[in-house]
Amino acid sequence: MKHLLLLAGLLVASLSVHAQTPTPASGTAQSPDQFLGYKIGERFTPHYRVLAYVEQVARQLPNRVKLLPYGTTYEGRQLMVVAVGSEANMTRLEEIRTNNLKRIGLLDGTPTAAPQPPIAWLSYNIHGNEAVSSEAFMEVLYRLLNTTDAVSQKIMNSTVVILDPGLNPDGHDRYVNWYNQMLGRAANPTPSAREHNEPWPGGRYTHYLFDPNRDWAWQTQEVTQQRMALYQQWMPQLHGDFHEMGVESPYYFAPSAKPYHEDITPFQRKFQQTIGEYCSRYFDRNGWLYYTRERFDLFYPSYGDTYPTYNGAIGMTYEQGGSGRAGLAIEKNDGDTLTLHQRIDHHYTASIATLESVADRPAEVVKEFGQFFDKSRNTPIGIYKSYVIKSNGDAGRLKALQQLLERNKITFGYAGKSMSAPAFNYTSQKNDKSVAIDADDIVISAYQPKSTLLKILFEQNSALEDSATYDITAWSLPYAFGLQTYGLTSRINPSSTAMTTTPKSTTANSSKAYAYLIRWQSMPAVQTLAGLLKQKVRVRAAEKPFELEGKTYPSGTLIVARTGNERFGDRLGAVVLAEANRTGADVTPVQTGFVTKGSDFGSDFVSGLKAPRVGVVIGDGTPPPSAGEVWHFFDQELNYPATLLDINSLTNVDWSKFDVLILPTNYNYGRFLNEKILTGIKEWIRAGGKLIAMERATSFLAGKDGFDLKEKEVKPKDKGKGNLADSLKLYVDRERTAISDDIPGSIYRVNMDTSHPLGFGLTNGYYSLVQNAYNFDFLKDGWNVGYLKTDNYVAGFSGRNAKEKLKNTLLMGVQTLGRGSIVYLADDPLFRGFWYNGKLLFGNAVFMVGN
Numbered sequence: 001m002k003h004l005l006l007l008a009g010l011l012v013a014s015l016s017v018h019a020q021t022p023t024p025a026s027g028t029a030q031s032p033d034q035f036l037g038y039k040i041g042e043r044f045t046p047h048y049r050v051l052a053y054v055e056q057v058a059r060q061l062p063n064r065v066k067l068l069p070y071g072t073t074y075e076g077r078q079l080m081v082v083a084v085g086s087e088a089n090m091t092r093l094e095e096i097r098t099n100n101l102k103r104i105g106l107l108d109g110t111p112t113a114a115p116q117p118p119i120a121w122l123s124y125n126i127h128g129n130e131a132v133s134s135e136a137f138m139e140v141l142y143r144l145l146n147t148t149d150a151v152s153q154k155i156m157n158s159t160v161v162i163l164d165p166g167l168n169p170d171g172h173d174r175y176v177n178w179y180n181q182m183l184g185r186a187a188n189p190t191p192s193a194r195e196h197n198e199p200w201p202g203g204r205y206t207h208y209l210f211d212p213n214r215d216w217a218w219q220t221q222e223v224t225q226q227r228m229a230l231y232q233q234w235m236p237q238l239h240g241d242f243h244e245m246g247v248e249s250p251y252y253f254a255p256s257a258k259p260y261h262e263d264i265t266p267f268q269r270k271f272q273q274t275i276g277e278y279c280s281r282y283f284d285r286n287g288w289l290y291y292t293r294e295r296f297d298l299f300y301p302s303y304g305d306t307y308p309t310y311n312g313a314i315g316m317t318y319e320q321g322g323s324g325r326a327g328l329a330i331e332k333n334d335g336d337t338l339t340l341h342q343r344i345d346h347h348y349t350a351s352i353a354t355l356e357s358v359a360d361r362p363a364e365v366v367k368e369f370g371q372f373f374d375k376s377r378n379t380p381i382g383i384y385k386s387y388v389i390k391s392n393g394d395a396g397r398l399k400a401l402q403q404l405l406e407r408n409k410i411t412f413g414y415a416g417k418s419m420s421a422p423a424f425n426y427t428s429q430k431n432d433k434s435v436a437i438d439a440d441d442i443v444i445s446a447y448q449p450k451s452t453l454l455k456i457l458f459e460q461n462s463a464l465e466d467s468a469t470y471d472i473t474a475w476s477l478p479y480a481f482g483l484q485t486y487g488l489t490s491r492i493n494p495s496s497t498a499m500t501t502t503p504k505s506t507t508a509n510s511s512k513a514y515a516y517l518i519r520w521q522s523m524p525a526v527q528t529l530a531g532l533l534k535q536k537v538r539v540r541a542a543e544k545p546f547e548l549e550g551k552t553y554p555s556g557t558l559i560v561a562r563t564g565n566e567r568f569g570d571r572l573g574a575v576v577l578a579e580a581n582r583t584g585a586d587v588t589p590v591q592t593g594f595v596t597k598g599s600d601f602g603s604d605f606v607s608g609l610k611a612p613r614v615g616v617v618i619g620d621g622t623p624p625p626s627a628g629e630v631w632h633f634f635d636q637e638l639n640y641p642a643t644l645l646d647i648n649s650l651t652n653v654d655w656s657k658f659d660v661l662i663l664p665t666n667y668n669y670g671r672f673l674n675e676k677i678l679t680g681i682k683e684w685i686r687a688g689g690k691l692i693a694m695e696r697a698t699s700f701l702a703g704k705d706g707f708d709l710k711e712k713e714v715k716p717k718d719k720g721k722g723n724l725a726d727s728l729k730l731y732v733d734r735e736r737t738a739i740s741d742d743i744p745g746s747i748y749r750v751n752m753d754t755s756h757p758l759g760f761g762l763t764n765g766y767y768s769l770v771q772n773a774y775n776f777d778f779l780k781d782g783w784n785v786g787y788l789k790t791d792n793y794v795a796g797f798s799g800r801n802a803k804e805k806l807k808n809t810l811l812m813g814v815q816t817l818g819r820g821s822i823v824y825l826a827d828d829p830l831f832r833g834f835w836y837n838g839k840l841l842f843g844n845a846v847f848m849v850g851n
C-alpha cells in the first residue's frame with residue numbers, strides 16, 4: 001500500500017511537468033494520448049503503434065512532416081525516420097539535403113545561394129529494452145509541431161529535425177511484448193517482481209543479438225546498413241543518441257567524459273559544453289538530478305556519438321536511469337520510486353534543450369561543419385596523407401575492406417602505375433625507406449571529405465589521453481583484415497578507379513577437369529566450402545603446400561575431385577563454379593592430380609572434409625552478443641545450419657546428433673556444466689566429437705580433469721618495499737587503480753603455426769583483439785597454434801599487470817582426446833562481426849581441425 005500511494009503521488013508530480021507544455025491549437029497534430037487511447041507513460045507502446053502515430057501526424061500536417069522509410073528488420077518491422085520543419089524549409093527539403101552534401105564535397109554540383117539551416121538528427125531506442133526513448137519521441141514530435149510554442153517555432157524555423165523513433169524495433173518489441181505480458185492491473189515497484197527481471201537474452205539487442213550501438217562504423221547488421229545508407233544521404237550537423245542505464249543512476253548528458261579522441265575539433269568540444277549548459281538549465285528548473293563528464297567517453301569510433309563526431313557533427317549520448325529493469329515503476333535503494341513518466345520527461349526535455357542549442361546558433365553550426373570538411377579535403381589531419389594496400393593479398397579480404405569503405409563513403413582507387421615511396425609498414429610497425437607500389441595496389445588519399453574518419457579507422461595506435469575507457473581501445477583496419485598496408489606521408493592520388501588487370505574468371509569451360517582447386521585464404525573460401533558441403537559435394541583439403549601446373553597452392557587449399565563425386569557427372573564443374581561465383585572465391589580447374597611439389601591428391605596428407613553437424617550452447621549466463629556472433633556467422637555469413645542449444649536443457653541433448661559443439665563465453669558454466677554433463681561431453685569427444693571453447697569457456701575448462709589447458713603458475717609476490725608502496729592507494733582512485741589488471745580491447749600480434757589446420761590461410765600473420773588476460777600455459781601434449789611471446793603488443797591500452805600476464809601465453813591451441821579434439825580460443829575471433837581475419841580462423845576451427 002505504501003508503494004502504491006507513493007507511486008500515485010509521483011505520477012501526479014510527473015504529469016505536472018507535461019502540463020507546463022502548451023497545448024497546440026485546434027486543427028493541428030493529434031496528441032499521442034488522444035491517438036493511443038492512454039497517457040504516455042501509462043504503458044509501453046509497440047513499435048507498430050509508434051509508427052502509426054507518426055503516420056497519423058504526417059496525414060494531418062503534410063506540409064511540415066515527411067516520412068522517410070529506409071528499410072525493414074530481420075523480423076520484418078518497418079524502419080522509418082520522420083523529418084519535420086517549418087513549411088518554408090519543408091518545401092525545399094530536398095534542396096536543403098543536396099545543398100548540404102554539395103557544401104561538404106559528398107555530392108557533385110554547386111549549392112544554391114539560399115540560406116542553409118542545420119540538420120539535427122535525434123535517434124531513439126537503439127537498445128530495445130531502453131524503451132523509454134520511443135515514448136519520449138512521440139512527445140518530442142508533438143511538441144515540435146506546436147505552433148503556439150515559442151521554443152518549438154524557433155527550432156522549426158531555423159532547423160530541419162530528423163527523428164528516428166526506434167533504431168532497433170526487433171529488440172524493442174521483444175522487451176515491450178514481454179513486459180506487457182508480465183504487467184498486472186498496476187505496476188509493482190518491488191525490484192524482485194518478475195516484471196523487473198527480463199529473461200535471457202532480453203530486449204537490448206537486435207534479432208541476431210548484436211549491439212547496434214557498437215556497429216555504426218562496421219555496419220555488420222541489416223538495421224545498421226540501412227540506417228547508415230540514409231545517414232550518408234543527409235549528413236546532419238548534430239546527432240543525439242538516447243539511452244538508459246542502471247536504475248540507481250539519475251541522468252547523464254554532455255559534456256562527455258575523457259578520453260576525447262585527439263581529432264575532435266575545438267568547436268565540437270566547445271559545443272559539448274554548450275549542450276550541457278542548455279540541458280542543465282531545464283533540469284535545474286525542474287530540480288532533477290544529473291551528471292556530466294563521467295563514464296561515457298568519446299573514443300571508440302563505432303558509437304552513435306563518436307561516429308557522427310568523426311563525420312563532422314556534434315555527437316552526444318544521453319543516458320536515463322532505468323533501462324529494462326525499471327518497467328513502469330521501480331523502487332530504488334533510497335526508497336524513492338522511479339516511474340516511466342519521469343524517465344520520459346527527462347529524455348523529452350533533453351531533446352528539446354539540445355535542439356534549442358542548435359536553433360540559437362544555426363549559422364555558426366553550419367559554418368563549422370563546412371570548415372570541418374574543407375580541412376579534410378585540403379589539409380587533412382594525421383601524418384599519413386595516403387594509404388596503400390597491396391593487391392597481392394586475397395581478393396576476398398580486399399573486397400570486404402572495399403565494401404566497408406564504400407559504406408562509409410571513403411573513396412579509394414588504384415595506383416594505375418608502378419612507383420615507390422617511403423612508408424610506414426603496418427606489419428613490421430617500422431618505417432621502410434622504399435616501398436614498391438604496383439599498379440593494382442589500392443590507394444586511399446587522405447585528401448577527401450571523409451579524411452578524419454579514414455585516419456581514425458586506419459590509425460595504427462590511437463592516442464589515449466585517459467586509460468579509463470568505456471570500450472575497446474584499438475581497432476585498426478589493416479590488422480582486422482589481415483592486409484599488407486602502408487601509410488605514406490606523401491600524397492598519392494589514385495589514377496584509376498578500376499584495376500588495370502582483369503581478375504581471373506571462374507566461368508571458363510571446365511566440365512571435364514580432373515579436379516577444382518580453391519585457395520583457402522578468407523571468407524569466400526569458407527562460404528564456398530559450406531555451400532558445397534550442404535549439397536553433399538565431397539571436398540578434400542591439402543595439409544601441405546603444393547605446386548601444380550606452374551602455380552603454388554597453400555596449406556588448406558580445397559580440392560574437389562571427380563573421385564567421390566561421380567553422382568554429379570558432368571554437372572560437378574557447374575556446381576563448383578556456381579558456388580564460387582556466389583561467394584567470390586577463385587576456382588582453378590586442373591587436369592591432373594600429379595603435383596610437381598608437395599603431395600598428390602590421393603595422399604594421406606590430403607584429407608576428406610565432413611559436413612559437420614554443429615551445435616551452439618546459448619542461454620543464461622551467455623552475453624547475448626557472444627552467442628549472436630556465432631549464430632550470425634553460420635546463419636547469415638555461411639548460410640550453414642547450426643543448432644542453438646539452450647544451456648538449461650543440456651541434460652536432454654543427444655550428443656551423437658552433433659559433430660561440433662561450440663561453447664561461447666559464459667559467466668556461469670560452473671552452474672550449468674555439472675560433472676554429469678561434462679563427463680558426457682568428454683565421452684562424446686573421445687568418440688570423435690570436436691569441442692570449440694571460446695573466451696571464458698576456456699578458463700572454465702582450464703585445469704579440469706581430461707582437459708590439458710592449464711593456467712600458468714603464479715609466482716609468489718615479492719614482499720619488498722616496492723610492493724608495500726604500491727599498496728598505499730587512495731580510495732578515490734579505486735577505479736583507476738583497478739585498470740592495471742584490465743585489457744579492454746588491445747591488438748596483439750600472434751605467433752601462428754600456420755602448418756596446423758587451425759592456422760591454415762593465415763600466412764600473412766594474425767592479429768588478435770585481446771580483451772582478457774587469461775594467463776594460459778602452453779599445452780604440454782597438444783598443439784600450441786597461436787601464442788604470445790614477450791613483445792607481441794601492437795596497439796591499445798593494456799594495464800601493467802595484464803601486459804605481464806600476457807607474456808608467453810597461449811591464445812589458441814588444440815588438444816586431442818581419444819578420436820576427437822578440443823579447440824581452445826582464448827579470444828573471440830568473431831568479435832562484433834568486424835574482425836574479418838578472425839572469421840577464417842573460426843572457419844578453420846569448425847571445418848579443418850580434426851578432419
